[in-house]
Every structure is written in C-alpha cells, then in structure tokens.
Amino acid sequence: MTGFEKLLLLTTFAQVALTLGVLFYLGRLRLPLVQSGEVKVADIALNDGNWPEQSQQVANNFNNQFQLPVLFYAGVAICLAVRFVPGIFLLCAIGFVITRYVHAYIHCTTNRVYRRFYAYFAGLSLLTIGWIDLVIELIWVL
Template sequence: MQISIYLLLAALFLQTLLTLTIMVIMGKRRFKAVREKQIQFDQFKTMALDNGPEEVILASRNFTNQFEIPVLFFVVSLTALAMKLVTLWFSTFALLFVISRIAHTYVHIGSNHLRTRFRLYLVGCIFIILQWITLILTLI
C-alpha cells in the first residue's frame, strides 16, 4: 500500500479519535455540572442546556461541530479512496485539515478566543477545498 493511503487513513483515524475524545470531554463536563447542580438532569430530555455553564455549552457545541465541516472531509477522503485517486498532496492536505481541527477544538473548548478560532476554522475549510481541487486535478 502507498504511503499516501497510510497517511490518509491516519488522518481519518485521527479525526474520528478527535470526535470521540470531545464526546468524552463533553460527557464529563455534563456529569460534573449535574453533580454540582449547575444544570438539572431533566434538562437532557430536550437538551435545553442554554443556562448551563459555559464549559458545558462549548464542549457540546464543539461536538456538534465535528459533524459539520468534517463531514465534507470524510466525503472527499472516502471518494478518493474508492476511486483509487489518493496522492501524497491529497493526504497531506487531509492531515493538515485534521491538525487544524485539533487546534480549533483546543481553542474552542479552552480559551475560546474568537479570532483565533475563526482563523483555524477557515484554514480547515481551505484544506478541504484543496483536497477537492487535488482530487479533481488527479481525475483529469
């Protein structure tokens, strides 16, 4: 198997691992908030957590984020794999996308500095676009 395929699979795995890690962080923050009576357990029936602590809201929002732009990453990556069009550039852009998502998550659930978070979001979007461009250019 080519190194580019290994790199792409590593990127796919890391993005999945990031999502699962955020799920665990979100769960811990939610349980802590319930234990400390910052939110009521019944609020989870409708997920009405808007009055919860900021750290709970940020982790929940970041978990939701993992099913937005990363979906485009999975689509383009799996398309390239299925069509056997994975190149080293494609895989590099995939890894850079995941690194940008890890950095975005770190900022989002940490300092939540909006300018930095937005820039990291844009960088990730650029890497998705570059993946698509690479795929199309490889195809023609």
C-alpha cells in the same frame, strides 16, 4: 494498500479520535453537573442552552466536528473507493486535521473567537484546495 492510503487512513483515525475525545471530555464535564444536582435534567431535556458556559463551549465544538469534517470524510471515502490518493489531497488532509485539533483546543479552552476563526478558516482553505485537487486528479488524470 499503498503508503498514501495508509497515511490517509491514519489521518482519518486522528480526526475520529478528536471527535471521540471531545465527546468524552464533554461527558466528563456534564455528568458530574447532573449527578450533583447543579444542572437539573428537566432544565436540559429540551434546551441545550441551560448548561454552564464551559460545557456549552465543548458541546458546540462536538457539534462542529460534524460540519466541515463531513466533507473531509467524503473525500477520504472517494480516495479509498477508487484506490487513488493524490499527494496534494493527502497533504491538505493532514493539514486539515491539524487545524481541527487547534480549532478544538481553542474552542474548548479560551474560546477566543478570532483565533478560533483563523484555525477554522485555515482548515476550510486546506479542505477546499484538497477537494479541488481531488476533482482535477480524478476527472483529468484517471
């Protein structure tokens, strides 16, 4: 395994850690609410909108970890399958994961929408550039 492949795997593990971290944080917020009776199971069984605001913010962020990151994971899978990691793709992947952490932090704390959007858009831009590079490298170089 090359150094680029190892670094890409570490980047992927960091994204997975973020997703799991948000999930565990969500559990830490929600479990006490149900155990104390503050939130009734019947009220949330079919409607996620009945959770308190902070819990809903974190849940929305957890759901968000299965949107853009899916494209990131697909690119990683392709790179590892063909055993080739373009340098620009790798840099964009690292930047993308960093923006996901920033986005998650904003989303789960202050939830300032404009700041969150800037982090999201930066990640989207990096992901797009990475994918363009990946396509060019795999179609024209390999």
